[in-house]
Amino acid sequence: METGEDKFGVKDAIAKYYNQVRAEADKIFKGNSPDENDMIMDEIEEYICKRLYNKIYPVTETAADRGFWSLCKRLDWVTFSHLEIIQKNRRVAMWQYAAKVLNEIDNRITPLEKLDCMMECVKTIAQVLELAATKEGGGGADETLPIMLYVVLKACPKRIHSNLK
Numbered sequence: 001m002e003t004g005e006d007k008f009g010v011k012d013a014i015a016k017y018y019n020q021v022r023a024e025a026d027k028i029f030k031g032n033s034p035d036e037n038d039m040i041m042d043e044i045e046e047y048i049c050k051r052l053y054n055k056i057y058p059v060t061e062t063a064a065d066r067g068f069w070s071l072c073k074r075l076d077w078v079t080f081s082h083l084e085i086i087q088k089n090r091r092v093a094m095w096q097y098a099a100k101v102l103n104e105i106d107n108r109i110t111p112l113e114k115l116d117c118m119m120e121c122v123k124t125i126a127q128v129l130e131l132a133a134t135k136e137g138g139g140g141a142d143e144t145l146p147i148m149l150y151v152v153l154k155a156c157p158k159r160i161h162s163n164l165k
Contacts, residue, residue: 014052018045042112049110057162064161072156083146088132095147098124099155105163114163125151 022041029037061069080090102121108114125147157163 014048018048046110046112053109061159062162065159068160069156069158072153075153076156078150078153080150083150085146085150086143089129089143089147091128091132094124094128095151095154098128098151102151102155103157105157106159108163121151122148 021044025040025044026037029040032040098121101117101124105114105117108117125144129143129147
């Protein structure tokens with residue numbers, strides 16, 4: 001069985017526990033708005049994730065992680081030209097920054113922190129494209145997707161599959 005696979009049903013047990021905590025919190029904080037209760041549950045989820053992180057998260061890369069990393073390494077030769085990224089969007093320093101931000105995902109513990117890391121990467125790309133956009137337009141999917149591919153290939157994240165799973 002592959003490292004990182006949930007052979008003991010830990011994922012389901014944690015989900016069940018979380019739902020029980022949610023039900024109790026809803027009773028205790030019944031005077032709160034749903035948004036306030038969601039904020040409380042976000043804090044509880046973060047606490048649970050941080051406490052369980054070293055026990056449930058795979059310590060080593062999974063086969064899927066190694067496969068993706070290997071593919072990125074084999075595609076290291078890909079350039080802006082190969083992805084048909086137009087000249088005005090060839091912002092090496094900004095794309096290196098976005099790749100660095102993406103690689104931080106492995107240093108994050110909670111799902112929310114990992115999502116924030118992904119969002120920061122995407123936000124960086126969107127902001128740079130917005131700054132580079134002309135009056136005629138720009139920054140749409142036709143320009144964004146090749147840059148996302150470029151950033152992911154250059155980041156070559158070690159455990160992306162495990163982090164997104």
